[in-house]
Amino acid sequence: MTPYDVSILIPARNEIFLQHTITDLLTKAEGSIEVIAILDGYWPSPQLINDVRLKIIHRGHSQGMRAAINAGAAIAKGKYLLKSDAHCMFAPGFDKILTEQCDKNWVVVPRRFSLDPEKWELIDNPKYPIDYMYLSNDLHGVPWNEKNKDPELKKKLIDETMSNQGSVWFMAKDYFHELELMDETSYGIFWNEFQEIGLKCWLSGGRVMVNKKTWYAHWHKTNEFGRGYSLSGGEQSKALAAVDRWKTMGWHKQTLPLSWLIERFFPVPSWTPELIEAVSSNKL
């Protein structure tokens, strides 16, 4: 028996919209949830508003986003984990809709809109909603505009997606541990969150899915507000090296090659048959 259906993890470092995000989640959730905010080396001012569903982990010094997610997951009591950035708005009942359709080896992402954090409303932007993303030939996640605009695909409310952005993801807690998330040693504190999740999932026999029956809106941070994390170049190259290893062997539980994933979604922008051939013969 788990006391909650969903544990929502919010890693936060100097996040000015953390309270908004928490309030939004607590207001919009319809099922049994707990929110775990991980304050990574700072206290928000003003203090977070107490709520019986809100737990807080406070680190005396910043240990990084992956460590924060892991700390939240370690004390989470829910059957499912939903990780959200600290600047997101959700659709009513998001938690119930996500739990309704989530196989034990799925990673699910809701449809994504763009958020105006100051007005706390959706930004009308023709690029959105984003349902699909692909991994480019340098293994970056890129919005798959062709698929996002496809009226036929829009009718398909649950569908596979090759990759995602990483600002929100949802999966069974057991699956989180099965995927050995998050790997601080290989990937470092911050970068390439969804490359780690998506590739571990797909290439060990799981599926990354978009659930278009519900949505969230994410504020794409600009330099105006600054990033929560100051990112050293070393951390980024560490993460890139870890991602790059997927071209050969990315993880000890991997059962499928990267070429299998590309072929499953073929044609994938930026991937030519030659590149796929090179990847499958380890020559990329």
Place this chain on the structure above:
Amino acid sequence: MSDLSILIPARKEMFLAKTIEDILQNIEGDTEVIAVMDGYWADPPIPQHERVTLIHNPESIGQRAATNQAAKLSKAKYIMKCDAHCAFEKGFDVKMMSEMHDDWTMAPVMKNLHAFDWVCPDGHRRYQGPSGPCQDCGKPTTRDILWQAKRSPNSVSYCFDSAPHFQYFGEFSKRPEGQGDITASMSLQGSCWMLTRDKYWKLGICDENFGSWGSQGIEVAVKTWLSGGKVMVNHKTWYAHMFRTQGGDFGFPYPISGSDQEKAKRYARDLFFNNNWPKQVLPLSWLVEKFWPVKGWTEEDLVKLKANTFKFGALGSDIKPAESEPLEDKLPFEGIIYQALPEDSGPTGDKSIKGIIYYTDCQLDPKIAEPVREQILKISEEKGLPIVSATLKKMDFGVKNIHFPSLKKGYPAMFKQIIAALEHSKSDIIFFCEHDILYHPSHFDFTPPDKDTFYYNQNVWFLRTSDGHALHYDVNQLSGLCGYREALLTHFRERYEMILKEGFSRRMGFEPMTHHRIKWQNDYKLGTWISEYPNIDIRHPGNLTGQRWKKEQFRNKKLLVNWQESDDEIPGWGKTKELIKKLS
């Protein structure tokens, strides 16, 4: 990544910040703190520190669950769980880690923490306890934080009886196997223990099925022993724990209904007494036998336990066994300490070898009491003998005064005062001083040659205040007792325990080791000496014991050695008529 994570589950704990501050001041290794504010926000708040992680639960999830929560955030090799009202010795973390074995659970020596006093605007102090107005003057009091580890007791051995109830197991530390720097303990008190993180999870050290709280020490200790490990106490370092036993706003912060306690005990019985714990490689009878004889276990219990036919008796009514203070501690805890001088400043500045304890019911006519005190004080100053006084009313006398406003005058109170004074004294050799004896300075020139002998100065004259008649015979009186503090303390604690059980009787008498009517567990030898000049025992209408002035009044005349009477002079003191004038 740290070597040691100190986990602190806290619920409504006002000393959480203080405990964390103490830890941060005293750690010397790569040690971190993970504290859980279980259903409350710490007030005062915890200052941000790079070595501190905090968890806040909006509603209390219970002490075991909170400890597990904190443990989940640890990546250290070792885990130490401690209560949120503890102080530590400098370098305790390193001293603990350097003695650790991977299959051990270890605790430091446990001292008692004097965290605070209640103080009123007039300066009356009351020992830590529930809040409330000053008991001397009724004015409001505020908390004065002292945060001092007491010198004694130093608890190093624990067990549980067949209930199972937690017990202090001082007897074990007197056995040969209880000697040394690292000693085994059958059980633990529960407020501080350390083991590897690996074992913490493998042994399921905080099983939430035990309920939120209760039997924590037993669970940790028994799981360690029965899985093939050892439970050890490290005498090379200590922590000090604040006991909260007086209820009100000085009670236990987790709601512990009797039924929850019962639940924990029942679960413990089921798991351990019926050998139902899947991870055990040894039966519980092995553990009991290893420490045999164990307080609260009969031979019959053990035989049945070994034959797997053990049946529990009715559970007692004590609801928070491990939160009870060490027995030797119960006494001063009820008293109120007034410290006139800082702990370590004896009159000479150095640690005094000899010292005085003074006890009184404060009901003696001041015409007698004051000259007596003046005389003791003069000697104390001249000879550098610090006085610790234990009195029923508050009194500014000596380097330290412990007073007991709620105690009634009588023999049990007197013994209690003696224990309190002995506990608070820092001297090795103690002279007992009573309120109606004029002590001669030469009395204190004696140095007892043997640590295990109680010595009585037989040079005493009785002086009748009504007419100045004086009488001497060689007699051993409590007021003339001198001995080593440690031995005296052991004896008076045993004596007090017996009085609690059986009441005081004349059979027991007042003067330890002067007869063999009582079979004491801790036996000491009797010694006597004759000081150069006598002390004067002032016989006045208020004496607790009556006085016989004529030989015919004594049944056993053999006791009347060196009988002398005088209406004129007492050696060293001059005319008795002059003396009684000074006392009236």
